[in-house]
Amino acid sequence: MKKHFLDITKEHCPMTFVKARLKLDDMEKGDELEILLCEGEPLDNVPKTIEECGCRVISLDRAGQFHRLKVRK
Amino acid sequence: MDKKEKLSLIVFSGDFDKAIAAFTLATGAAATNREVNMFFTFWGLNIIRKNKGRAFTGSGVLARTFNFLMGGVKKLPLSRFNFLGISPKLMTYMMKKKNVATLDELIEAAKALKINFIACEMAMQILEIKKEDLIDEVKAVVGVPTFLDLAKDGMTLFI
Numbered sequence: 001m002k003k004h005f006l007d008i009t010k011e012h013c014p015m016t017f018v019k020a021r022l023k024l025d026d027m028e029k030g031d032e033l034e035i036l037l038c039e040g041e042p043l044d045n046v047p048k049t050i051e052e053c054g055c056r057v058i059s060l061d062r063a064g065q066f067h068r069l070k071v072r073k
Numbered sequence: 074m075d076k077k078e079k080l081s082l083i084v085f086s087g088d089f090d091k092a093i094a095a096f097t098l099a100t101g102a103a104a105t106n107r108e109v110n111m112f113f114t115f116w117g118l119n120i121i122r123k124n125k126g127r128a129f130t131g132s133g134v135l136a137r138t139f140n141f142l143m144g145g146v147k148k149l150p151l152s153r154f155n156f157l158g159i160s161p162k163l164m165t166y167m168m169k170k171k172n173v174a175t176l177d178e179l180i181e182a183a184k185a186l187k188i189n190f191i192a193c194e195m196a197m198q199i200l201e202i203k204k205e206d207l208i209d210e211v212k213a214v215v216g217v218p219t220f221l222d223l224a225k226d227g228m229t230l231f232i
Binding site: 012018 | 097101174182
């Protein structure tokens with residue numbers, strides 16, 4: 001199982017979703033991805049989108065001014 | 074698993090800003106697990122030409138002139154305040170400065186997300202554009218019935 005990291009705090013719609021999706025597509029089943037994201041649209045929709053893609057949200061925590069989302073493919 | 078939602082876009086416009094709108098919607102939809110079709114017709118075909126600048130495509134004088142004047146993705150005009158082609162460059166500069174995806178980046182994202190690019194057979198006939206004049210990601214050249222079959226049971230937008 002590999003661990004991956006993705007920072008989308010500087011991205012805007014639709015690239016927040018696009019980058020998360022493409023990263024997940026590159027990962028193997030069972031790999032873990034940590035995503036650093038902002039409040040608003042990314043926080044409201046990236047976790048939901050990831051679950052719709054068949055991945056599992058492990059945790060979602062505040063990380064300073066951002067949020068840290070951990071998911072497993 | 075539930076059947077995927079579907080978004081089909083009829084990309085009629087060859088305007089720079091409308092192309093950005095079309096690709097923003099398309100990539101956002103594909104990234105959020107929707108099936109996406111982009112049907113390029115008339116001026117929208119300029120976005121997916123292999124030749125990004127100006128080129129004399131076709132055999133007839135009118136078609137060659139039209140195709141040269143329209144050009145490819147690097148020559149798309151802004152729908153308002155184009156100012157002889159300066160505005161799209163300024164807009165791209167502003168987008169980069171604000172860290173917003175440019176049209177080139179959105180097109181690359183659409184390819185990476187395997188969005189279904191299809192081209193209008195009738196418009197290509199009029200403008201004397203061949204499939205080999207379009208980017209390799211264009212899967213098929215189709216007519217209205219095929220597009221309607223692809224778009225069936227989903228949302229369709231005209232841009």
